Amino acid sequence: MREVKAWHLDEDGRLVCVAPQALWGVALEERQPPSDPVAYHGRQGKLSDWWSATTGTLVVCGSKRRTYVATELDFDPAVRRFAGEPVELHWEQGRVRHRWRPDFIALTREGTRQAVVLAPHRMGPQWRERLAALGEVAAQAGWSVCVRVVPHGVRRENLLLVADYRQPAVCEDAHERALLAAFRRPRPLAEGVTVSGVPDFLGFDHAYRLIWRRRLDIDWRQPLLPFSPVWATGRRR
Structure with a gap:
């Protein structure tokens, strides 16, 4: 088993280094990265933050690919809170020193924690080593590991479209009821x-917000256009 050390900010914002067992119950989903993320050659896009409707806070995203996955996490009703790169893992394997940050730590509605990592373009030896080390840390910290594929194509475009309406906005109850009734079929x-x-001028905006809130649904395999089928889900969020 690898000897892994984890660096993160504690409740008072101090940088600490701990063994994986000491991460049990730590609310990393509420923490900032241990240091500012740095873009490197090969990352898609630039450093950016994602304003999360789930938490009402900014989530650090070190690349456009991470922003797309942050959109998925924000849209996922099973996720209560998540943070970008809040922990950095250090370990040695042979003569090689490794240092790596899982992309996100998420807290689910059921109260469990997930280390969320983006599936790479190619799953080479470095990826397998990182995933193995993360698996060992997760087992000691009481986490699960979730590998997320970066959304692409039509689904990504639809998500980004409705995500533009994720900010809180006033929608009269009568308007919401009227829209849900109209899309009963x-x-x-x-x-x-x-x-x-x-x-x-209000109806389309409210409809997009209801799709984001999963009160309305669409065929995510097809572009969301004015003639696209939409229907009520019967859910509340």
Whole structure:
């Protein structure tokens, strides 16, 4: 077994180095990275933060690929809170020294913690070594490990579209009820907005917000357009 040390910020913002067992119960999903993330050659895009509707805070994302996965985590109703790169793992394997940060630590609605990592473009020896080390840490810290594929294509475009409406906004209860009633059966987005009686300049925005909140649903394999079918889910979030 590897001897792994974990660096993170404690509750008072001090940098600490601990053994994996000491991570049990630590709310890393509420912490910032132990130091500022640095972009390196080969990363897609630039450093950015994601404003999370789930937590109402900024989540550090060191690349565009991480931002896309942050969107998925934010949209996932099973995730209560998550943070970007809040822990850095150090270990040696043979003569090689390794230093690596899992992409996200998430707390689920069930109260369990996940180390969330992005699936790489190619799963070579370095990836296997990192995943093995993370698995050992997770076993001692009481985490699970979740490998997420970066969303792409139509699903990603749809997610980014409805994510633009994730910020809190006032929607009159009467308008929300009218839209949910209009989409009680699947019908084109524009038609449902018209049938609801909600003015178009409000209806489309509210419909996108209801899709983000999973009160309405779509076929995620098809682009979300005015003629795309939309229907009510019966869920509350």
